[in-house]
Amino acid sequence: MVEVKKTFVSASDCDFIVAEVKERESAWKFYKDIYVLGNSFYRHLISTNFDRESAWKIYTETFDTDSFGQSILHTRLQDLYGVYSVRYIKKFSRPGYQIITQETPRIWHYDDEKLRYPYEYVFSDYKSFDYFDEVFTFTLMLTDGDFTYEYYPQTETKYKEEPEFYCRKHHGLLGDECDCDLKDPVKLTYGKGDLIIAKDRYLHRVGGSSFANDPRITLQGHGVRKNNILYIYW
Ligand SMILES: [Zn+2]
Numbered sequence: 001m002v003e004v005k006k007t008f009v010s011a012s013d014c015d016f017i018v019a020e021v022k023e024r025e026s027a028w029k030f031y032k033d034i035y036v037l038g039n040s041f042y043r044h045l046i047s048t049n050f051d052r053e054s055a056w057k058i059y060t061e062t063f064d065t066d067s068f069g070q071s072i073l074h075t076r077l078q079d080l081y082g083v084y085s086v087r088y089i090k091k092f093s094r095p096g097y098q099i100i101t102q103e104t105p106r107i108w109h110y111d112d113e114k115l116r117y118p119y120e121y122v123f124s125d126y127k128s129f130d131y132f133d134e135v136f137t138f139t140l141m142l143t144d145g146d147f148t149y150e151y152y153p154q155t156e157t158k159y160k161e162e163p164e165f166y167c168r169k170h171h172g173l174l175g176d177e178c179d180c181d182l183k184d185p186v187k188l189t190y191g192k193g194d195l196i197i198a199k200d201r202y203l204h205r206v207g208g209s210s211f212a213n214d215p216r217i218t219l220q221g222h223g224v225r226k227n228n229i230l231y232i233y234w
Helices: 011-023 041-047 052-061 068-080
Strands: 002-005 029-031 034-037 085-088 096-100 134-141 146-151 186-190 195-199 204-209 216-226 229-233
Touching: 002 146, 002 186, 011 068, 011 216, 029 041, 041 052, 068 085, 068 134, 068 216, 068 229, 134 229, 146 195
Parallel strands: 085 229
Antiparallel strands: 002 195, 029 034, 034 096, 096 216, 134 195, 134 216, 146 186, 146 204, 216 229
């Protein structure tokens, strides 16, 4: 399931959050084609060629951000998932910001970075990713622009199942030229203040642009639910 929660955060709160992110520009880190404010384990994995131990060392030695946007996201998610307690994970960092200042390649992909986090350091009885009852990716759009989230509903897989690509050639594909049956993706439009919630995993890509004046800034986070607690982290 992928859904858009319209006006999850008000426009004025978005402006406040964006002002805070821009104030901290000296703390932005550049990774390949995007800037990041915050501490993302996955970025450290990429930068260490997926050496989990080295990535963990950098991750735990990097200061976690504390921002107005994070507390707003936490409060709103708690309102949305009222029956569950929404919590940060003490040993993991809180959600963080992605700042994109130029067009980036729109590649079809699955979000599988969540599988690589060292959950065993947090949950003593953790063995594999099917430990969790539900899995989420959250994207909160903070700036103006025409953006889309495109996905193929037929490529849904649960994390509890073995990953099974509908079309292997589509994973990492730039553009739409493929000889398989995947055509006409569902396009969800979203704008400033809207939250995208992607449950489980889909072949998807981000679309839309408007980088003429301002960067595209999002607050990103992962979520895993175990029993009655929804843990959010990055
Ligand atoms: Zn294909």
